[in-house]
Amino acid sequence: MLDKNRIRLMTKMAQYEKTLAPEDLKISSYYKKDYASLNTLITAIWVTAGYALVAGLVILCNVDALLKDLTVTKLIFIIAVALGAYIVLLVTYCVCAGSFYKSRHNKAKQRAKKYYRDLSRLGKMYVKENN
Amino acid sequence: MSTLLVWKEQLQKIYARYSIYIMKALQFVLGLCVFGLINSNIGFMKAASSILCTVGLSVICAFLPLVVMVIAATALVLVHFYALSMPIALVSAIIFLIMYIFYFRFTPKKAWLVLLTPVAFALKVPFVIPVAFGLLSAPICVLPAAFGTIVYYMIHFVKMSSSAYKGDDAKSLVEGLMAFTKQSLTNKEMWVMVAALSVSLLIVYAVRTRSVDHAWKIASASGAVTAILIGAAGKIALNVHLSYGPMALSGVAAIAVGLILEFLFFSVNYSRTERMQFEDDEYYYYVKAVPKIGVSAPEMSVKHINERKEQTDSQETVLIDSRNVKQAAEVRRQPQQKKRPVPKPRNQVRKVDHARAADEILLTRSLTKELGLENLEDELNK
Numbered sequence: 001m002l003d004k005n006r007i008r009l010m011t012k013m014a015q016y017e018k019t020l021a022p023e024d025l026k027i028s029s030y031y032k033k034d035y036a037s038l039n040t041l042i043t044a045i046w047v048t049a050g051y052a053l054v055a056g057l058v059i060l061c062n063v064d065a066l067l068k069d070l071t072v073t074k075l076i077f078i079i080a081v082a083l084g085a086y087i088v089l090l091v092t093y094c095v096c097a098g099s100f101y102k103s104r105h106n107k108a109k110q111r112a113k114k115y116y117r118d119l120s121r122l123g124k125m126y127v128k129e130n131n
Numbered sequence: 132m133s134t135l136l137v138w139k140e141q142l143q144k145i146y147a148r149y150s151i152y153i154m155k156a157l158q159f160v161l162g163l164c165v166f167g168l169i170n171s172n173i174g175f176m177k178a179a180s181s182i183l184c185t186v187g188l189s190v191i192c193a194f195l196p197l198v199v200m201v202i203a204a205t206a207l208v209l210v211h212f213y214a215l216s217m218p219i220a221l222v223s224a225i226i227f228l229i230m231y232i233f234y235f236r237f238t239p240k241k242a243w244l245v246l247l248t249p250v251a252f253a254l255k256v257p258f259v260i261p262v263a264f265g266l267l268s269a270p271i272c273v274l275p276a277a278f279g280t281i282v283y284y285m286i287h288f289v290k291m292s293s294s295a296y297k298g299d300d301a302k303s304l305v306e307g308l309m310a311f312t313k314q315s316l317t318n319k320e321m322w323v324m325v326a327a328l329s330v331s332l333l334i335v336y337a338v339r340t341r342s343v344d345h346a347w348k349i350a351s352a353s354g355a356v357t358a359i360l361i362g363a364a365g366k367i368a369l370n371v372h373l374s375y376g377p378m379a380l381s382g383v384a385a386i387a388v389g390l391i392l393e394f395l396f397f398s399v400n401y402s403r404t405e406r407m408q409f410e411d412d413e414y415y416y417y418v419k420a421v422p423k424i425g426v427s428a429p430e431m432s433v434k435h436i437n438e439r440k441e442q443t444d445s446q447e448t449v450l451i452d453s454r455n456v457k458q459a460a461e462v463r464r465q466p467q468q469k470k471r472p473v474p475k476p477r478n479q480v481r482k483v484d485h486a487r488a489a490d491e492i493l494l495t496r497s498l499t500k501e502l503g504l505e506n507l508e509d510e511l512n513k
Contacts, residue, residue: 043236050232053225060312100237 006125013118020111027108036101043097044090051086136426139395155193158200162189165204165246168253169211172290176214179207197243201235204246208282212289216296218308219289222315226285234274244272248279248328249286255377258358258385261328262351265335266392273329280328284321288314320372323365331358342419344401351389355382398424 027035059066066078146153166185174180188207192200205227213220235242244264251260260279264272289296292314296307315321335354339346359382366373399421407418 046232046236050229053229053232057222057225057312057316060309061316063309097237 003125003129006122009118009122009125013115013122016111016115020108021115024108024112024115027105028112030105032102032105032109035105036098039101040094040098044094047090047093048086051089055082133426135394136398136424139398140426158197159189159193161243161246161250162192162200164250164253165200166207168250169204169207169286172253173208173211173215173286173293175211175293179210179214198239201242201246208286215289215293216304216307216311218304219296219311222308222312223285226281226315230278230281234278238271241272241275244268244275245279245282248276249283252280252283252287256381256384257324257328258331258355258378258381259388261332261358262335262354262385262389263392265332265354266339266347266350266389267396268336270333270336273332276328276332277325280325281321284318284324285315288318319365319369323362323369323371323373327358327361327365330361331355344404347389347393347397351386351393354389355385358382358385400424 030038163185166188170180170185178184188203192203209220209224209227212223230245235245248257248260251257257280260276264276289311296311331354334357335350338350338353343349359378362373362378363375365371366375400423401421403422405420405422407416407420409416409418
């Protein structure tokens with residue numbers, strides 16, 4: 001027999017399974033700290049690569065001005081500025097990425113928990129109907 | 132106003148019913164705009180710039196997620212740049228990669244927003260972007276708006292100076308690499324527009340989230356005015372090529388779009404605003420409640436006067452025997468014949484079955500004999 005509540009529940013679960021479930025189940029298989037740390041590390045690597053690309057473009061833009069009257073002091077100053085900018089960028093991105101991935105883990109965990117709860121509710125509905 | 136609200140309700144109903152088709156159609160139109168603009172402006176590779184390629188890519192991207200359209204547009208731009216010059220393609224690829232690393236890696240689903248900004252620039256209404264994004268989204272949309280502006284100016288710059296970058300020898304390659312990087316990253320007009328769009332978007336968002344009356348209208352107007360002012364300041368201070376006329380028109384279009392968006396997504400009645408004050412153990416609460424304007428669309432009901440009961444009552448599938456149908460048709464036909472008898476032609480001779488008539492006469496006579504009705508008949512005849 002058709003049960004409206006069960007059909008509603010199954011539709012909601014099917015929609016979740018189709019959209020967010022694969023990613024959420026994958027994320028919830030990690031501990032929050034592990035997931036955030038791993039992704040922050042990956043972000044740090046990407047940011048390093050991105051910074052190198054930006055620095056390369058900036059150097060390519062201003063190669064004449066940089067090479068003009070280049071001294072050791074000026075070179076050290078440029079390297080120090082570049083390093084400082086890199087550290088600031090890296091720290092900013094790592095902090096933001098850490099909080100971003102923690103919040104993503106929390107949301108995914110909540111959705112997955114709700115999905116499992118709905119699954120058990122559905123099981124109970126079937127048991128009730130069979131009895 | 133009430134008519135407009137009824138139209139809005141009807142539009143919502145239509146969207147709810149046909150949302151799949153509407154989304155696909157909009158995706159197709161966006162694809163046509165994006166690929167058409169790319170091919171018409173920087174169509175250096177003839178095979179990729181044909182109308183067939185534009186329509187084909189739009190159709191394919193209409194049935195795939197929007198991220199695919201972003202990737203296809205990026206690939207198309209790079210292909211055209213590569214056909215023109217290797218250094219330009221290289222620098223552009225690096226710029227696209229930087230955009231991916233610093234933003235799109237985190238929210239790939241919002242990557243399509245970057246497509247709207249170059250389209251708005253091409254349609255000469257760039258200030259619509261900060262107003263629309265500020266009203267409907269979050270401050271993080273500053274990044275796609277800024278990246279879209281950079282992409283537009285990069286394409287625009289290549290279109291304007293494409294002949295200067297043609298050349299295959301190693302020296303011209305290196306020179307081209309340096310020149311294009313310098314020109315594309317030190318374009319003052321581009322940075323002025325990036326600043327105008329970013330500041331305007333933040334102002335629109337900041338004003339829109341306040342609890343003042345008509346916040347959306349004030350936000351749209353202030354965002355448009357801010358963008359125009361920054362553009363004008365950039366023109367005066369940095370001597371960039373920005374005209375006042377198109378900027379003003381763009382600002383007016385931004386305000387108009389803001390009003391439309393407010394009507395569609397935030398229709399409230401400020402005249403019925405209620406202010407409440409209450410407290411609990413820890414806080415005092417000052418609440419402002421603004422009611423939404425709700426109009427239900429009138430539903431059209433069609434009443435069938437001569438409706439047949441058989442059609443309405445019989446919802447279930449029934450097996451029909453053809454003989455029963457024929458009998459029913461004959462039965463239905465007979466009363467009609469009684470009501471409206473078909474006139475017989477006068478000159479036609481009536482056909483009589485003589486054998487049957489003789490049998491009937493004999494039967495009648497034998498019955499009258501048996502029942503003794505002959506005398507009665509004679510008396511009646513006398």
